[in-house]
Amino acid sequence: MALTAAAACSSGSGDDGGKSDSGASSSASKGAEGKDKPASLEAAAYKQLPAACKVLSEKTVEDLVPKVEDKSGKTGKSTDVTTRSSCSWTGLDTNGVDGSQFRWLSASLMRFESEQGLGSAEDRAKDYFKKQVAAASGTEGAKNVKSEPAAGVGDQATTVRYDLDKGKLGDYKQQTVVTRIENVVVTLDYNGAGLAGEKAPKATDMAKDAEKAAKEVVASVTAANKEGAEGASPSDSPSKKPSDKASSKSS
Incomplete structure (x- = not known):
């Protein structure tokens, strides 16, 4: 005109x-x-993800999942492990006629890049963080849902707890810790149940264990992006310095 x-x-x-x-x-x-001319977006702080089945130590896995079937974990399917990866561990501690204790642990990681039309890597991670918390809080069939901030885990973190009645399989205690560190979102799921007459695990104890594990995953993400880390090349190093705040919180 x-x-x-x-x-x-x-x-x-x-x-x-x-x-x-x-x-x-x-x-x-x-x-x-x-x-x-589009406005430039801030580069992503983290350029890579650690191997999902290596984000937790074997000791942590054995502590949280007694009688774990496979300490090395089961890798989840992914078309691009540099942006999305997951691993899970399952264990059943059988005590004969006294019943059994079941545990399941899963760590899922999602990394975002800055993209025109979609936003900065950190803003995209913040949006995904909110969606993960909402998804956990809105689980179908969940009872006694509680959601609260998890202090000292990454840049922001929320723990969602609830009970889930699985009929003959018993009442499950579910803990989901959603954590964001820069442009990476970690979702750690941990649930358990007392089977065949065994007492159900205490939700408060499971929540503490889940948050401790989430801190360990955050530390693994930070370590994987340090300059000179195994598997990293100079071009893989963060364009933006990873959050010192997040790193200190996870240590």
């Missing part, structure tokens, strides 16, 4: 031999170019 208006004024004056028309066109073109 600016070009049309400029042309109309030029033909009406007839005094400058078309010079004003050319000048207006040039100015309008420059203005349009300025508007079309």
